[in-house]
Amino acid sequence: MTTYPVAAVKVSHDVLGVLADRGEAGVTEVAAALDVPKSTAHDHLRTLERVGSVVNESGRYRLSMQHLHFGKIARNNNELFVRGRDEALSLSAAVGDRKYVQLVTEENGRCAVVLATRWQRENLPSQATRIYPTHVPLHTNAPGKAILASMNSGDVERILGGQGLKRRTPATITDEDELLLELDCIREEGYATDDGELIAGMAGVAAPIVTDADVHGAIAVYSASEEFEADRDDSPVVDMVRDAADEIQANLIFAHD
Structure with a gap:
């Protein structure tokens, strides 16, 4: 306890x-x-x-509204938001009006969304009746899994051991061995996917943003499941997400030179 x-x-x-x-x-x-x-x-x-x-x-x-004030201060002081906002907005324009772009970092072992484009209630599918969840376990979504895959094994073990693998939807991975195998695939492919694991009926692709030993977060594109190609490898969104992650990574590196 x-x-x-x-x-x-x-x-x-x-x-x-x-x-x-x-x-x-x-x-x-x-x-x-x-x-x-x-x-x-x-x-x-x-x-x-x-x-x-x-x-x-x-x-x-x-x-x-004090919480909104504090949230804006926290976001505006976040380096991933500062260095990645323009690239995220550019990606949003490129993928079109039916997809949503997110910048996500990790806080206390959970996802923290620092930017989410076009996530207005009137644009959401009928099954997504609330605002986008901004603090959820890393294993439940594409950007969170991309972040986990980029961490060292000790940090992954600490996070999973402290929080467990709680289910959000029937598709959420709740078996640790299965999750670890998926993290291996994410490291090999360079991107993570979410097929209704966070929100039923929504799908996403995410790429990690890493410099040297620092895991800054991930950038993701989400949409209704039918908006994505069945085979993610054939989706142009995958390359667009990875390219955006590379651009943000370069921004972070050059900012400290």
Whole structure:
């Protein structure tokens, strides 16, 4: 069981998670979701309100725009975003309106999406009813697997051992031996794929972005599954993704020369 140096901070974090999942919630709902006393939920919500993290509207709490401010600061200070944004936008223009481009890095053993083009609710397929998941386990998607394949074996073992292989869809890889074999294929081919492993009905291709011993992240293209060729090796998107990854890699190298 995971322990935390300041347990109360974890509770506040979980409160924010409930609000993020539900959009808004009252004290009773938060308490029930976290299995804590109503007084505990109330104290955390009131404290979060006073520091500006949540907004209280007639007893219903929601996240404040402060989180958007913090997120933009974190993104704008991320080197992969700074050095890869233009290439990602160029790739987005090249692949067309029916595909989405993502820049993804790794944070605390999970994917962190720093850029996702055209991922507006009105453009999503019917099965994707929420915004793009931005913090998910690495094994559940193409950019995450590309990142894992570029890490040393010790880091891979640490991440998989700490998080396990949780299932998101029926297609998600949950067997460690199967995943390790796929990581070997990704290293050989230079790209990773996702066939409905993160979101049912969506497919993706990703290439890692690595300089020397540093794994910066990956760039990916996603779309509805029927938009991709059945054989990824025959898809021009694969070469476009790998070329974009090479360009971002060069940007990162030259930035430090």
